[in-house]
Each structure stands twice: as C-alpha cells, then as structure tokens.
Amino acid sequence: MLFGIYSLVSASLFVILDAVDVAFTEASVGAGVSTVFMLGTLALTTSREKTPAAHKPLLPLLVVTITGLALVYGTWDIPPYGDPANPIHHHLVQRFIEDSPQEIGIPNVVTSVLASYRGYDTLGETTVVFTAAIGVLVLVGGARRRRSRKDEPK
C-alpha cells in the first residue's frame, strides 16, 4: 500500500516537472499494476520462512560483491547529475527538438525519440518484458501448478 502511495506521489512530482509521459507510466505501472502484483505475492507467501537448503553462501556473496563493485566503478564515468555542461544537453536534445518536426512529423517528441530515434532501445525493452514474462511463467506458471495439483491427493 505504501508503495502505491509513493508511486502516486512521485507521479504527481513528474507532472510538476513537465514529464507527463513518465508520470503516466509511474501512475499506471507503479501505483496500479505493481501494487496488485505485490498483493498477489503477499497472498502466495507464508508468515514463516522455510529453512533454506544447506549450501555455502560464500560463492554467491563473492559474485554479488564483484558485480556491485563493477557497477560502482562504472558510475565514476557518468557525468555529474544536472550539470548543464553534460554532452546530452549540447548535441542530442537540441537536435531532437529542432529536427523531429521535419524528420518524423509527430507533435510528441517523446514518442518520436522512443520509437524512432531510440528504436533499438525500445525493441530491447520489449524483449526484456517478453523475457520477464517467460521467467515468471517458468517460476510460478503452468508446469509447477500441475505438479502441485498432482501432489494434493496424497
């Protein structure tokens, strides 16, 4: 419930920041659907933790630490947040805003950037959503349910 309220508040924040598209996504995904999914997950879980299978936590810990360090190392190269001298404010934004009415002919620049200039990104995102659905289906979907039904008569 708190997550939903938080998402709704940040959606209003995005509206104030004139990022209507992001606010739209935040309101529908964050406040709407993910709250329902969270409640669904809560309904599936039990109040007691199952005793985990006995294996050493060292290797996963090592992998997580190395990945985390690599990600932190990667953030050092990111230009400082909100700096007007960042490269994105000098070449891309101006070009997109000035040329997209002639090149794409669509009033909403966000849509033309997302679907046309950044078409590869959006294709990747759609594939990520696709992969996520397959992952969820493998984890909690059909096959497991059939097995648990078979177990029930015992």
Add this chain to the structure above:
Amino acid sequence: MKRYTIPRLGTKLLLPLILLFALYVQFHGDYGPGGGFQAGVIFGAGFILYALIYGLDHAHRLMPLWLLRIGISLGVLIYASVGLVGLLLGGNYLDYGVLDHHDPAHGQHLGILLVELGVGITVSAVMVTIFYAFAGRGR
C-alpha cells in the same frame, strides 16, 4: 467478491471506459502523452480488475491463456518485423522512413504506429499473464 453488487456493477461500468482509454492512449500517443507501454499496462489492468472482481475462471473465459501466449510473442514479432521490412525496402534496420516512398515523415508515422502497437500487445499480454500466474498459483 462475487456477492458484492457495488464492485460488480462498478466494474461493469468502468471496464469499457478503461479499455477505451487504453486504446486512446495507444493511438493518440503520437500527439499527447502516452504510447504503447502505458496503453498496454492500462489494457492489462482492465482485465486484471475483471479477474479480481469476477474471479479467475470468468477472466480465463474472457481472455484465455493461449491467446495471451500468442500476444506476448506477437508484439515482439511485430516490432522486429517492422524493422525487417525497413531492411528489405533498402533502409537500415528499424528505419521507418523508407516505409513510404513519397514522404519519409509518413513512413515514420506508420512505423511508429506499428511499433507502438507491438509494444502495447506484448505489455498488456505480459501483465495479464503475470497476474494469472500469481493468482492461479495459490489455488
């Protein structure tokens, strides 16, 4: 939820509006805020609301699982094949300008519309599928 009149009636009134609004967001994304992703989520949320109020069995009858599985892959397929059509017509992959011979802007328009449709189909099918998976697990 099946015995409560007000949520049932409210759903009946709201559901067509939600689905219509999703379609509006989908096809008006070129002019106003919104696009395939948001429209897909809203469309999926409509079916999730239906499943919450009327029960999973009714929802399965309305939106069967095989249709959802087709939808999940169909959206990505539409997106990728729009790119391939551009490639076959002599442009770059995902270059919509070549879709229309006379005016590249019209081609861009068409390409964006098709691509957003693909995104919308995949996202809405994924949302409903995930909800079915979670809600069906507990039974």
